[in-house]
Amino acid sequence: MNIFSADDHAYMARALQLAARGLYSTSPNPRVGCVIVKDGKIIGEGWHRKAGEPHAEIHALMEAGMAALGSTVYVTLEPCSHHGRTPPCADALVGAGVAKVIAAAQDPNPNVSGNGIARLKAAGIAVECGLMEAQARELNEGFFKRMLLGHPLVRIKTASSLDGRTALSSGESKWITGEAARHDVHKLRARSCAILTGIETVLADNPQMNVRLDAARLSNATETVRQPIKVIVDSSLRTPPDAAILQGAKTLIACAAPNAKKAAALEAAGAEILCLPGADGRVDLNALLSRLAQKGVNELMTEAGPRLNGALIAAGLADEWVQYVAPCLLGSAARPLFELDEPASMQERLNWKLADQRMLGADLRLTWRKT
Numbered sequence: 001m002n003i004f005s006a007d008d009h010a011y012m013a014r015a016l017q018l019a020a021r022g023l024y025s026t027s028p029n030p031r032v033g034c035v036i037v038k039d040g041k042i043i044g045e046g047w048h049r050k051a052g053e054p055h056a057e058i059h060a061l062m063e064a065g066m067a068a069l070g071s072t073v074y075v076t077l078e079p080c081s082h083h084g085r086t087p088p089c090a091d092a093l094v095g096a097g098v099a100k101v102i103a104a105a106q107d108p109n110p111n112v113s114g115n116g117i118a119r120l121k122a123a124g125i126a127v128e129c130g131l132m133e134a135q136a137r138e139l140n141e142g143f144f145k146r147m148l149l150g151h152p153l154v155r156i157k158t159a160s161s162l163d164g165r166t167a168l169s170s171g172e173s174k175w176i177t178g179e180a181a182r183h184d185v186h187k188l189r190a191r192s193c194a195i196l197t198g199i200e201t202v203l204a205d206n207p208q209m210n211v212r213l214d215a216a217r218l219s220n221a222t223e224t225v226r227q228p229i230k231v232i233v234d235s236s237l238r239t240p241p242d243a244a245i246l247q248g249a250k251t252l253i254a255c256a257a258p259n260a261k262k263a264a265a266l267e268a269a270g271a272e273i274l275c276l277p278g279a280d281g282r283v284d285l286n287a288l289l290s291r292l293a294q295k296g297v298n299e300l301m302t303e304a305g306p307r308l309n310g311a312l313i314a315a316g317l318a319d320e321w322v323q324y325v326a327p328c329l330l331g332s333a334a335r336p337l338f339e340l341d342e343p344a345s346m347q348e349r350l351n352w353k354l355a356d357q358r359m360l361g362a363d364l365r366l367t368w369r370k371t
Contacts, residue, residue: 002128004102011035011042011074012104012132018047018056019076019139025050025226027193028296030077030107030140034060036098038071055080057089061096069097076136078107078129081115090116093125100126104136108147142193142298145319151289152300154317156309157188158337159324165334166306171204180361181324185303186213188322192228192301194252194292197245198308199234208244209303229297233283233308237262241269252292254283285315310338313350321352321368324360 004012018033026032026048034056036044044067046059054062057079061068079089079101093101101120106129107113120127137144142153159177160166167173175182189195190211197209209230227249232239235256245251246269253266254274263273274291278284292300302309302318312318323337343349356367 002130004128004131007040008074008102008131011037011072012076012102014042014045015056015074015076016104016132016135016139018045019136021047022049024190027051027226027298028143030143030298032056032075032077034076035074036060036064036068036071037074038064038067043067043071055089058092061092064096070099071096072100072102073098074102074131076104076132077140078103078105078112078114079116079120080107080109080112081119088116088119090119093120094123098125100128102131103127103129104131105129105133108144110147140298142300146293146296146298150293151317152193152293152297153319154289154300154302154312155188155192155320155322156302156304156312156318157185157322157324158309159185159326160337161326161328161330161334163329163331163334164337165330166337167335168330169333169335171335173205176326176328176330177324177363178326178361181326181363181365183213184360184365185324186211188301189228190225192299193297194229194231194300196231196233196300196302196304196308198304199232199238200305200307201303202232202234202239202243202245204305206244207303208247210248228301229295231288231292231300233285233288233304235281235283237266237273239266239271241265246271254288254291256281256283282311285311285317289317306336306339310340313338314340316370319370320355323366323368325364325366327362327364 015033015035019031022031029051033047035042044060044064046056048056081088081090117127145153195209210227211225230245230249230251232253234253237255237259239253251271252274253271254276256277258275276284276287351371352368353371355369358365
């Protein structure tokens with residue numbers, strides 16, 4: 001078992017802080033930070049900014065220069081050992097002559113996992129792993145899930161009244177929550193690789209489902225905001241070709257049955273059609289998540305109505321629920337949060353645990369995790 005010092009923890013905490021700067025920009029790559037230390041002083045820092053650009057270790061090595069010889073490197077994820085869009089970071093560390101590498105977590109990517117550590121050790125570099133691993137995994141929970149289970153992290157977002165209603169019976173829902181909560185929703189969108197909604201939401205609200213914040217309003221962003229992929233569950237391809245959601249970023253439409261004429265019109269509008277038939281003429285949600293993972297989606301945010309949200313929960317596909325609660329009542333006839341079958345007994349109820357709570361203006365944000 002590795003024993004890490006207080007200084008080790010401080011340097012890794014700094015590396016994690018750097019990694020978090022990539023919260024809105026690194027997809028589909030993980031968020032990684034790196035700190036290089038020599039003689040008790042930080043001589044180089046770096047973080048991965050964007051897929052296709054240099055990794056965290058390279059930025060830190062460039063800052064350290066020749067002083068990296070004999071140094072200790074703190075990195076939040078095992079250095080890569082394969083040629084992707086960029087050369088292997090493990091080779092760069094070997095070439096720089098570093099003496100020791102401390103990694104927070106082993107990379108779950110099968111192209112890397114353990115290989116980067118093995119390459120460093122083969123070059124005579126001391127390697128330790130596991131320092132602040134939980135924090136490193138939490139920062140990249142979607143990436144770990146995609147690599148290990150073949151699905152993205154699924155985060156359901158809802159906005160509701162105190163009595164759990166999301167809209168009036170007429171469908172009117174603007175605005176249940178205040179400006180601070182709505183701003184926070186855009187930050188969740190910005191960190192997501194894709195946003196999922198259903199055809200009923202598209203037809204009722206004609207939403208854009210994009211990030212409407214500039215980089216200056218995202219605490220760690222340093223460049224133009226990346227727009228997430230938009231995904232519509234639309235069993236019979238009822239999405240209008242002129243729908244607002246088809247404008248801007250790439251849009252995927254998952255259907256249950258092919259319709260060449262409708263598909264051609266939507267493809268002409270820029271959409272990509274995925275035919276994923278499931279039971280009862282519905283889209284196979286499990287297959288959809290697998291397909292999104294294959295497309296590099298780490299975090300999927302769902303902004304949908306009670307039917308799709310309920311289906312995801314009932315199928316056990318939702319990992320997290322971010323619930324914005326406004327201090328108002330809408331009444332029993334208003335629309336519910338989820339359409340779910342009643343459990344046969346209290347012992348069969350679906351339990352969630354509270355992971356975080358905070359106030360946003362007058363509204364309460366609750367983050368729930370599946371137990």
